[in-house]
Amino acid sequence: MVLDGQDRWRLNNALPISSQIYALLRDRIVRNEFAPGERISEAEIAKLCEVSRQPVREAFIKLAGENLLEIRPQRGTIITKIAYTAVLDARFLREAIEADIVSILASRSDTALVRELRDQVSRQRELGQSRSAEFIQLDEHFHHTLAQEAGKGGAWKLLEGLKSQMDRVRFLSLSQFPIGRLVAQHSALVDRIERGDVSGANAAIRTHLREVLTDLPSILAANPQFFDLPDGTVLQPANAPIQGGIDHEH
Known part of the structure; x- marks a missing residue:
């Protein structure tokens, strides 16, 4: 998986897409490149990765399980505090x-x-x-x-x-x-x-x-x-x- 500039993230189609999105987002959160309280959306990440929202949703759920994201129904998803x-x-x-x-x-x-x-x-x-x-x-x-x-x-x-x-x-x-x-x-x-x-x-x-x-x-x-x-x-x-x-x- 290679970060391709600021406009999109290039994924390897031969590998599970959701796992790649999870790894990319987790790395950025752990490195504090996404700050606590910052909002991210399935639609934005799907656009960056040029994929449907389903694999992004799966990645979000896994990250929420690690308490790195808080998914708020009808209100959006935010990066959690440490x-x-x-x-x-x-x-x-x-x-x-x-x-x-x-x-x-x-x-x-x-x-x-x-x-x-x-x-x-x-x-x-x-x-x-x-x-x-x-x-x-x-x-x-x-x-x-x-x-x-x-x-x-x-x-x-x-x-x-x-x-x-x-x-x-x-x-x-x-x-x-x-x-x-x-x-x-x-x-x-x-x-x-x-x-x-x-x-x-x-x-x-x-x-x-x-x-x-x-x-x-x-x-x-x-x-x-x-x-x-x-x-x-x-x-x-x-x-x-x-x-x-x-x-x-x-």
Whole structure:
């Protein structure tokens, strides 16, 4: 699927149309190119893609299921705000799943896998701070590799649908993305997998996946209009405190 200028989006007719429209819209929403509160319509997207409204409707329904769109009958469809509680829930679930994934990998340390992971970390390190969006792609590939090699590709696919709100936060933080620290954490995780250090790998991935909590207060302060806060308050995560001094009661 290729974005063709500003007038239309070119789709591959050999592939499912609805899935392509879903992927294109999801990517733009996650990258915050479509802002919360912005209206989009089936008719406009169908025109851009030069298709009927049916596959667009199917894509909208799937995006609404991920809480990225709110479909209001007779009133239109809008981009949702980032659900703060969904960010915390997705991070919590991701930590639980990936902790088991790296424990599996460390318990059967594989030389070929370690070599592949080190190659990936080297490519991440070469990007530098100015290419945060590219780092996010490499980071996704790194974590996907961990899941695949542990035989948990299905669990990763499930996570992809759950962590869309978390991904929106990551793209809001591009200007302050701690690439150096994240790469160092990836490298330390690979070291523990190589040594067969199950408890160390488990601890390393948990520390790594709690990194997003460090930046949440400043991201919220800079972009309050992007977030949907329950009752206007900031909840503490269940298993890791938010950094930066925010300390609200549940």
